[in-house]
Each structure stands twice: as C-alpha cells, then as structure tokens.
Amino acid sequence: MAGINPRARKVAATVVTAGVLASLAVACTGVSHSGSDSASAKPTGSTHDFTPGAAGSGDPYFPKMGNGGYDAEHYDLSLTYNAGTKAINATAKIRANALQDLSRFDLDLRDPLKVSKVTVDGRPATYEQTGGQELVITPGSGLPKGRQFTVEIAYAGTPKPIKDKALGVSGWIPRHDGVVTLSQPTGSATWYPVNESLRDKATYDFTVTVPKGLKVLANGQPAGEQTQSATTTFRWTNPEPTASELVMIAIGHFEVRDTRTKSGLRNITAVDPKAIATTGGQTVADAANQLNRVTGDDIEWEQKLYGGFPFSSVGGIIVLAPSVGYALECQTRPVYATGRAGGLPPAFMLAHELGHQWFGDTVTPARWSDIWLNEGFATYTEWLYTEQHGGKTAQQMFDAAYRSPTTVWKGKVAKPGRDHLFDPLTYLRAGMTLHQLRRTIGDTAFFQLVKDWPKTERNGNATTAQFIAFAQHYTKKNLRPLFQKWLYTAGKPAL
Ligand SMILES: [Zn+2]
Known part of the structure; x- marks a missing residue:
C-alpha cells in the first residue's frame, strides 16, 4: 500500500x-x-x-x-x-x-x-x-x-x-x-x-x-x-x-490494454476514463497505453533486480475512488486509486506496488506485525528505482529521511501496533533499515539477498525472525545489533 x-x-x-x-x-x-x-x-x-x-x-x-x-x-x-x-x-x-x-x-x-x-x-x-x-x-x-x-x-x-x-x-x-x-x-x-x-x-x-x-x-x-x-x-x-x-x-x-512485456509476461492494465484528466492534449487512450508501457518497463527493471516475476501475469488499474486515496499491491494487478482526474502515478510509485509482488505478495508476512517486510522493501524499491534512473542516490534519500521529524521515530518497526500498520515507521524507517543492511553487508551480498529471499519463500509466509536469520547467511558480521537497533528499538538510531 x-x-x-x-x-x-x-x-x-x-x-x-x-x-x-x-x-x-x-x-x-x-x-x-x-x-x-x-x-x-x-x-x-x-x-x-x-x-x-x-x-x-x-x-x-x-x-x-x-x-x-x-x-x-x-x-x-x-x-x-x-x-x-x-x-x-x-x-x-x-x-x-x-x-x-x-x-x-x-x-x-x-x-x-x-x-x-x-x-x-x-x-x-x-x-x-x-x-x-x-x-x-x-x-x-x-x-x-x-x-x-x-x-x-x-x-x-x-x-x-x-x-x-x-x-x-x-x-x-x-x-x-x-x-x-x-x-x-x-x-x-x-x-x-x-x-x-x-x-x-x-x-x-x-x-x-x-x-x-x-x-x-x-x-x-x-x-x-x-x-x-x-x-x-x-x-x-x-x-x-x-x-x-x-x-x-x-x-x-475501463480502457483495457492486454499486451506482453519485453520478456513475454502477460501485462493487463486498465484505466477508468474518469480518473484521467484530458487537459493538455492527453487522451484516455494515451493514458491507457502509457500505464501499460510503464508497468512493462518497471517489471523488466525489477526482474533484473529481484529475479523472475513470481506470477503468470502482471498489470495494474487506475480508478477514480475519492474515498480511498491510496494504491494497493493486489496480486498481479495493483490498484492505483485516485481522488480526482489527473495524470498517471509516477513510475517510482508503480515500482513500489510492483515491487510488492516479490515482497508482500509471493512472500507474505506471517503476521501483520511483520508488515515492514512488505513496505520496507517497497519503499526501498522506490529508492533503487530513483537511484538507477538518474535521480538521487539511495544514500541521499536515506540522509533526507534520517532528518525526518520525530513521528518517523515513534514506535518499533517490527512491532508497530495494530493502529500503526501504515505509519511512516513501517515504510520510511523500514526502508532506512534495509539501506543500513545494504551498507553493512555490501552491495554484492545485498543484491544477491534480494533475489534469493523471494525465491526461497515463494508462495509462502515469513516472519521478521526468519528474515534476520536469512540475511545472516550473507555476511560474517553479526547482524543482530543492527536489526535490534533499527527494528526493535524506538527512537532515532545513532549512525
Ligand atoms: Zn506498499
């Protein structure tokens, strides 16, 4: 989400x-x-x-x-x-x-x-x-x-x-x-x-x-x-x-597009015409084509990063639904709900929901308290997308996030509490946690880990403890203090 x-x-x-x-x-x-x-x-x-x-x-x-x-x-x-x-x-x-x-x-x-x-x-x-x-x-x-x-x-x-x-x-x-x-x-x-x-x-x-x-x-x-x-x-x-x-x-x-991505994955997307602003020469057909193309491009990029797509089709839907105001990583077909007619969500936002297909969808948390395993990875997918598409580096985004006001530092990432499932804690701070993991174990190990985890846990459920044990296989350094500090301790961690 x-x-x-x-x-x-x-x-x-x-x-x-x-x-x-x-x-x-x-x-x-x-x-x-x-x-x-x-x-x-x-x-x-x-x-x-x-x-x-x-x-x-x-x-x-x-x-x-x-x-x-x-x-x-x-x-x-x-x-x-x-x-x-x-x-x-x-x-x-x-x-x-x-x-x-x-x-x-x-x-x-x-x-x-x-x-x-x-x-x-x-x-x-x-x-x-x-x-x-x-x-x-x-x-x-x-x-x-x-x-x-x-x-x-x-x-x-x-x-x-x-x-x-x-x-x-x-x-x-x-x-x-x-x-x-x-x-x-x-x-x-x-x-x-x-x-x-x-x-x-x-x-x-x-x-x-x-x-x-x-x-x-x-x-x-x-x-x-x-x-x-x-x-x-x-x-x-x-x-x-x-x-x-x-x-x-x-x-x-819906204006539906049913195509294949470059690697041959079926890509079914749809736009609600009422969700698209037709000012500035944009037509609903243009928007429908663009959603399909960006979804396909994002998925090809993510397959390089996270390994083969875990499901037999992909896609996405843009709908006008003013009561909602969020996007959700529905399996194979994320939904981008918008409050008023506009343009397409930015490509990094599509990358967030599509990244969930590996982190949240094929590997689903065992309990709701483990939701940082979804949102941390989806947030970090946004950072990696930006980093690898000519934007700010993940480090720059980490630094900006680290300067966040106190709300981000309230609570424990891996024990957010029922009413705080969708707080910045489980998104931003969880993404920061993964960046610290990357810095600790190095790029080679980190990018191998993010391919191996969804493959190993495919179609399953996982806990935070399982992830910590899994990550430990990628380094000789003891990762417990890192995860203790970033996942289980409230307040801003010292760097
Ligand atoms: Zn999400």
Whole structure:
C-alpha cells in the first residue's frame, strides 16, 4: 500500500458468539469407532471425537479474523452485480482440507451480507451468522482430519466497506460506475466468505456478471466472457496462491490494454476514463497505453533486480475512488486509486506496488506485525528505482529521511501496533533499515539477498525472525545489533 490518507469512522466492535455447539463433539461417519467415546481425542486411531475449528486465526492485531481447523485451497466465486441496487447475488464454492477432526468450522463474512444456503460436499449444512463477521458452519457429519471437502455458500446483499479510524477504508468500495475491492488488511470478508488469514493462501476463479457495457477485472488472467441480452459474464482465473488481502475485482467502464512485456509476461492494465484528466492534449487512450508501457518497463527493471516475476501475469488499474486515496499491491494487478482526474502515478510509485509482488505478495508476512517486510522493501524499491534512473542516490534519500521529524521515530518497526500498520515507521524507517543492511553487508551480498529471499519463500509466509536469520547467511558480521537497533528499538538510531 502507498500514500495513506486518514479516513474516518469507528470500526464496530464485534464479538464472536461461540455458541452452544462449541462444547459438542459431532460423531463422524465413515470412521470406525473403537471403545468408549472419550472426550480427549488423540491421534492414535480413535479419531471419533470431533471438535470445532477456532473462530480466529490468532493474529495478535486481528484475533477474530481468519479461522482454524482447515486450510482453504481454492475459491470459486460467482457473483452477479446489480448496478441499480448495488447489491450482489453470489455463490462461493470453497475447496478446503480439514486440519483436525472437524465438527464445525467458521468462515469470515461481514454484515450485511446474508447467507441463504450452505452445503458441505453437496449435503445441506446448518449455519449461523454471528458477531457481524462470522459464518459458523456445522456439516451434517464430522470431517476427518486430512479430508478434502467443498463448502458451497449462497449469499446476497449490498456489501459495505470497512471504515477504520486508524487504517482507513477497505473491502468492497462502491465507485461512480461500479466497484473496486481493496482488502488490506481484512476487507475480503466484506464481499465473500473467506478464511481471512495472511497464512491461508489459495487460488481463485471468478465469474462476475454485470450489466452490458461494464467490464470486470480481477487477479490473474481472463478466462472468457459471454454476453447475454442485458448482461455480460466475465471469467478470470488466478492460478497462484494468494492471500485474501490481495484479492481484487474491479467493475466499471475501463480502457483495457492486454499486451506482453519485453520478456513475454502477460501485462493487463486498465484505466477508468474518469480518473484521467484530458487537459493538455492527453487522451484516455494515451493514458491507457502509457500505464501499460510503464508497468512493462518497471517489471523488466525489477526482474533484473529481484529475479523472475513470481506470477503468470502482471498489470495494474487506475480508478477514480475519492474515498480511498491510496494504491494497493493486489496480486498481479495493483490498484492505483485516485481522488480526482489527473495524470498517471509516477513510475517510482508503480515500482513500489510492483515491487510488492516479490515482497508482500509471493512472500507474505506471517503476521501483520511483520508488515515492514512488505513496505520496507517497497519503499526501498522506490529508492533503487530513483537511484538507477538518474535521480538521487539511495544514500541521499536515506540522509533526507534520517532528518525526518520525530513521528518517523515513534514506535518499533517490527512491532508497530495494530493502529500503526501504515505509519511512516513501517515504510520510511523500514526502508532506512534495509539501506543500513545494504551498507553493512555490501552491495554484492545485498543484491544477491534480494533475489534469493523471494525465491526461497515463494508462495509462502515469513516472519521478521526468519528474515534476520536469512540475511545472516550473507555476511560474517553479526547482524543482530543492527536489526535490534533499527527494528526493535524506538527512537532515532545513532549512525
Ligand atoms: Zn506498499
């Protein structure tokens, strides 16, 4: 994410009601019962005591988001958007694996969306929507550990964005002619049932039906479109594991470009014509071409820096969305939201969001407190871009940043606190941390490290501790004092 503006509204405090079923174990079918029904299920073959999956995934900053007991592998989302009422009518088919003998499990789905039917493996399941954000599903029979299952959920309503006092607006965001979804940190549950955890990445298929004339973009690649009398259905497929915070669809009137970068990577970009100022002779078509070209050029430069692109396509979207005021590194297709019609974002800003594809997207933090691993690298990508394109050196930018006022020095980079995820701390000071790492281990080691890290952790999650241990392999110097000073100590570090 880049360029946060404060946006207001108190987040509703939500309480997950565990419900009476929490204490009940549902007997499984198809697993042999041996002896008594002891309450303590042990993995010794007597697997007939099934327990509910946890109602949260335990992230200290968002304890209620995400769920336990299963691993979602694939989401097949099918939705129809009504441009008149702004409502959706949708079905989510989710393939998952049981990680325990599961009597019951939760998905995250925020009000006001209402579920009308749930099946598990084609059989009706009971369900309850509680606490404003939890969908509790009890299958007809328990799901043994290791079992792959498919849950299908029919739901409808008019999704509402999250407006968080500290973190801004996110989720399903209505726009002048449609919608864009920007779900960092926990906005996906505003529009589909999801295991909203950084650690549960999954692949996606999207089938989105909109009034004829509107277009749909999403992560990944288009997989066909079909026009009916009054509507068009767009299919997209996103074949690489994706954290839910990076899942995106956009609906609107877009000028789309679908080309290849110099190295052959598919490059799908789009501009919302209302986001482009047509003064000074610039046309919407010019802007559409330019976004596509700069995206391609940036990606070619970044592939030299960070290694091969981790996904099968790239791109970007510029949208008019005055309530947003930031850009987000949605996987394969960053979104640059602007408050009023203007020009294109500068190339270094595109480099920031595209740099995230390696740092944040293919390697995703294990916990939200590790977000400096995203934003530090994305900020440093801006500095490297400027340095290698005839601008100021990274050292000059470090020096300027080091003279920053006290706000940058408040807090700890690797422990920012929930309300400070997007503060200058996790951007500017995190970028400075990486510059100090570069100076300490030298350019050769540093530029090898930035290629190796995303390759080693591809499609995964990583912690700050893992990064520190990884970096230590590139030098004989002890890096602990450096990281202690820059990541874990509040106040301006001495040089
Ligand atoms: Zn960012």
